[in-house]
Amino acid sequence: MTALVIQPVTINDVPALSELWYTAFSIPVNLRMFPDTPGVRAWWDEINRRDLLYNPLRKLFKVVDPTTPDFVVAYAKWDLDPSESGERFPLWHKESDHETCERLFTGLSEERKKLLGDRKHYCKD
Structure with missing residues (x-):
């Protein structure tokens, strides 16, 4: 059995991240917030592309099997x-369901702020 490998995400990997997200997280509430449409997939691609190219404080990594290196097994x-x-x-x-998105992600941000205050920390999306 080949060991899996962690590598930095490349621009060419971006569509595979969106595909994997929908494969892993297609539960009703997620699909309400992020319907599986070409437009929303392009939105996800743009978020990841923007972070990869222009945000040095966000790091994207993928997990691959070296025998099939073009297939992304997982990412963070x-x-x-x-x-x-x-x-x-x-x-x-x-x-997207804007109200549900705002409620969830604003709530998560507020809870993180309550827990961590102004302490420096990392956050995994």
């Missing part, structure tokens, strides 16, 4: 300084 995005790295998401896509 680490925010090395959430207080300095900017907004986590751009404006929600027009097909």
Whole structure:
């Protein structure tokens, strides 16, 4: 059995991240927030592309099997300084359930702030 390998994400990997996200997280509430449409997938691609190219405080890594290196098994995005790295998401896509997105992600941010205060920390998306 070949060991899996962690590597930095490349620009060419971006569509595979969106594909994997929908494969792993297609539960009803997620699909309400992020319907599986070409427009929302393009929105996800743009978020990851933007972070990869322009946000040095966000690091994206993938897991691959070296025997099939073009197939992304898993990925993670680490925010090395959430207080300095900017907004986590751009404006929600027009097909997204804006109210549910705001409620969830604002709530998560508020809870992280309550727990960590102003202490420096990492955040895994």
